[in-house]
Amino acid sequence: MSEQHSRLRHPWQLVAHREVSTKLRDKTFLGSTAFMLIIVLAAVIIPAMIAGRGGADKIAVLNDAGAKIVQTADLIKGGDSFEPVQVANRAAAERSVTDGDAKAALLPADNGYIVLGDDRVDSGIQTSLREAVVNLGMEQNAAGAGLTPEQLRANTALTEELLNPGPLPDVVAEFVNIGLALVFYMTALGFGMMIAQSVVQEKESRVVEILAAAVPIRALLWGKVIGNTVLALSQIVVIAAASMVGLLVTGQADILEVIAPVAGWFVVFFVLGFVALAGLWAVAGSLATRQEDLGSTTLPGQMILMVPFFFSVFAGSSAKTVASFIPIASSMAMPGRMLTEDVPLWQPLVAIVLLLLATVLIVRLGAKLYERTLLQTGRRLGYREAMALKAS
Structure with missing residues (x-):
């Protein structure tokens, strides 16, 4: 340990090294990191497993014509969505639907077809089957009129063009948007509380007086801020790597192509925002004299995090732009x-x-308050009172 310390030339490096090494031996910290990894992997993998576990929806049909319609609907849907299951008659089709062997049944009628369901018919199934019936019916009618399918569909193509396209589908983009904001919120809050608790513990045990005698108080602050920033960023990197593995395993690599460039920006915003907040959390700890005081001294930091989080997630487009x-x-x-x-x-x-x-x-304001309040013991201080104190 002495050799390691000899390589750390600046006092803040000693404090940062102590913060990192202490947390890496802390079972609570390691357990919370493992829990977050499990949550992230579950959020990525479980939806993909559920989506792919059931396979194609079975549609009961009575003949080859019905089977062809179901196969056409499957092609329209992109494949692996619908599977025709031929049954003997309508009664058998009804039994397969009520027993759950088929999601729906496609039965011939006088003017086309009937989609038979139990208590309801899935809108996706109904839409795809309707489109398949229309397409095949138009082709048969066109053949009777001496037209090819291409001639029948001439000048009927409809394509989509967006004036302001988003880089990801709306649902995926909103999910990732909330995820990024939640990662910053949870990490800043979790590590912030650990910083404040660490400062209070040192004050309660009088260890801070020994540290302050050997290391400048401002170096104590910088060591805590930098050490916890390194830990927080490392935790995010581990979680990001787990998310990447989950996306690759579940065949969602295309999402990574869009998220990767934004991830670099997120790291910059995260580090700057976390450093600013870490200084405030350290001050919150220095204002307290016991763990019970943290409820009030950390409240401003919690509000600084909570209000922007809900604003960035639930506010409208114009408000998010301002935020x-x-x-x-x-x-x-x-x-x-x-x-x-x-x-x-x-x-x-x-x-x-x-x-x-x-x-x-x-950080400069936090450093001044930290220097003025760290060695103040006996009672909890307020922020206004701390501002009025003279530097020692």
């Missing part, structure tokens, strides 16, 4: 916007500059 330029809130809002919108390059750059300036100001 993506506000420091701290931008750490959650801007990466999400870059997934759901075509954001010009200057916007994240401006947001980073604003966040960097705010981080510098917040």
Whole structure:
């Protein structure tokens, strides 16, 4: 251990090394990291397993004509969606539907076909079968009129063109948007509380007085901030790697192509936002004298996190745009916007500059308050009282 310390030339490095090594031996920290990995892997893998576990929906038919319609509907749907199952008569078709052997039945009628369901017919099945019946019927009618299917469909193509296309489908983009904001919120809150608790524990045990005698108080602050930033970023990298493995295993690699560039921006926003908040969490710990005091001293930090989180997730488009330029809130809002919108390059750059300036100001203010309050014992201090204290 002495050799390791001899290689750490600056006091803050000693403190950062102590923070990292202590957390890596902490079963609670390791357990929470493992729990988050399980949650992330479950969120990626389980939906894919559920989607692919049932296979194609079986549709009961009475003859080859019905089977052809079901096969055409399957092609329209993209394949592996519907499978025709031939039965003897309508009674057998009804039994297969009520028994759950078939999702629906396709039966001939006087003017076309009937889709038979139990208590309801899935809208996706009904739409695909209707389109298949129309297509095949039009081809038969065209043949009777001496037209080819191509001639019948001439000038009827309908394509989609978006003026402001998002880089991901809406549902996927919103899911990832919430995920990124939640990762920042949970990580900043979890590590922030650990920073505050660590400071209080050192004050309660009087260890802080020994540390302050050997290491400058500002170096204690920087060591805690940097050490926990390294831990938080490492935890996110591990979770991101697990997510990547999950997406690759479940055949969703195309999502990675869109998320990967935004992930780099997220790291920048995360580090700057976390450093600013880490300084405030350390101050929250220095204001307290016992663990019970943290409920009130950490409340401002919790609100600084909670309000932007709900704002960046549930606010409208215009409000999210504004939030993506506000420091701290931008750490959650801007990466999400870059997934759901075509954001010009200057916007994240401006947001980073604003966040960097705010981080510098917040850390400098936090350092002053930390120096003034760390060795104050006996009672809990308020933020206004801490601001009024003179530097020791």
